[in-house]
Amino acid sequence: GIQVEQSPPDLILQEGANSTLRCNFSDSVNNLQWFHQNPWGQLINLFYIPSGTKQNGRLSATTVATERYSLLYISSSQTTDSGVYFCAVVRGYSSASKIIFGSGTRLSIRP
Amino acid sequence: DTGVSQNPRHKITKRGQNVTFRCDPISEHNRLYWYRQTLGQGPEFLTYFQNEAQLEKSRLLSDRFSAERPKGSFSTLEIQRTEQGDSAMYLCASSSQGQMNTEAFFGQGTRLTVV
Numbered sequence: 001g002i003q004v005e006q007s008p009p010d011l012i013l014q015e016g017a018n019s020t021l022r023c024n025f026s027d028s029v030n031n032l033q034w035f036h037q038n039p040w041g042q043l044i045n046l047f048y049i050p051s052g053t054k055q056n057g058r059l060s061a062t063t064v065a066t067e068r069y070s071l072l073y074i075s076s077s078q079t080t081d082s083g084v085y086f087c088a089v090v091r092g093y094s095s096a097s098k099i100i101f102g103s104g105t106r107l108s109i110r111p
Numbered sequence: 112d113t114g115v116s117q118n119p120r121h122k123i124t125k126r127g128q129n130v131t132f133r134c135d136p137i138s139e140h141n142r143l144y145w146y147r148q149t150l151g152q153g154p155e156f157l158t159y160f161q162n163e164a165q166l167e168k169s170r171l172l173s174d175r176f177s178a179e180r181p182k183g184s185f186s187t188l189e190i191q192r193t194e195q196g197d198s199a200m201y202l203c204a205s206s207s208q209g210q211m212n213t214e215a216f217f218g219q220g221t222r223l224t225v226v
Contacts, residue, residue, distance in 0.1 A: 033214065041148070041200050041220045048214040086153055088215075098167055099144060099204070099215055101153035 002027045002091050006102035013077055014110050021072040021105045023087030030097075031090035032063050034072050036083050037104070043086065046072070074107075082109045115218035117203050123224045124193055131189045132221045136205030143186050144215065145178055146202040147171065154202055160186060161208065193225045 003026040013019055023032070034046040047054050047061040049070065054061055058077075063070040074081055084104040090097050116135040124130050136143050141162050146154035157176070158168045162183040172178075175193075180186040190197055200222050206215040 031213075035217075041202075041222065043154075043202065043204075043217040045214065045216060088154075098156045098159050099146075100156070101146075103153045 002029070002089065002100055004087060004089055004100050004102035006085075006087055006105050008105060009103065010106045010108075012108045012110065015077060015079060017077050017109075019074045019077060019107065021074075021085055021087075021107075023070040023072070023102055025068050025070075025087075025089050027091065028065065028068070029089040029091055031099075032065075032070055033088045033099075034061055034070070035086045035088065036081075037086060038083055046085075077107075077109045079109045079111055082107055115203055115205050115216050117201075117218035117221050119221055120219060121222050121224075123226060126193060126195060126225055128193055129189065129191045130193060130223065131187050132201055132203075132223075133185060133187050134203030134205075134218060135185045136203070137207075137216060138184075140205035140207045140216075141183065142206045142208055142215075143180055144204040144206075145186070145188050146204065148200045148202060148220075149198075157188075190223075193223075195225045198223055198225045 005024045007022045035043040049061045049063045051065045058075045060073045086104045087102045088099050118133045143160045145157040148154045158178045160180040175191045178188045200220045202220045204215045204217045
């Protein structure tokens with residue numbers, strides 16, 4: 001099956017710093033999403049981005065589907081950005097299309 | 112519609128007992144997914160429905176696990192004869208089918224502790 005790898009696994013930054021999180025996937029995908037998991041465990045939708053670039057405030061994401069990677073950018077980071085960030089992909093259009101997650105990047109923002 | 116709803120939020124049970132979790136998807140969504148997440152890991156796929164049909168089951172879903180979505184709306188996940196290794200967060204997600212798969216939304220999860 002498709003493999004999803006995220007890097008780095010852990011990232012510690014000072015408040016105000018910028019960061020780039022990477023997601024590589026081993027095969028072509030039709031969907032890609034970025035999530036932030038809050039301290040209570042809920043997955044918060046950040047971007048639905050099978051291709052192209054999107055921006056939402058301090059966050060932006062780019063997916064280059066032909067090269068099988070996606071990047072999540074966080075600018076001017078705040079302590080509330082801390083948590084685990086997951087990339088998740090869907091392989092095909094068929095009716096049986098499960099969502100596959102990477103192992104996540106744990107981001108810690110120090111005040 | 113306030114999103115995907117899961118109940119209960121927390122469940123503590125003794126080893127050997129049966130437990131059942133419920134997931135109410137976003138109303139217009141016909142796809143429903145169950146995932147399990149243990150500490151420090153990403154969510155692992157368990158099973159997936161399109162309407163009332165269960166289309167795929169992971170090998171993680173042993174005979175003690177069963178999921179249903181009887182009317183294509185809410186879904187239940189039952190674990191029989193619980194074991195300590197079943198302790199985890201159980202997550203439910205829903206999405207709608209179009210010409211392309213669409214964005215999935217997750218509930219708040221049910222945290223199971225087996226003592």
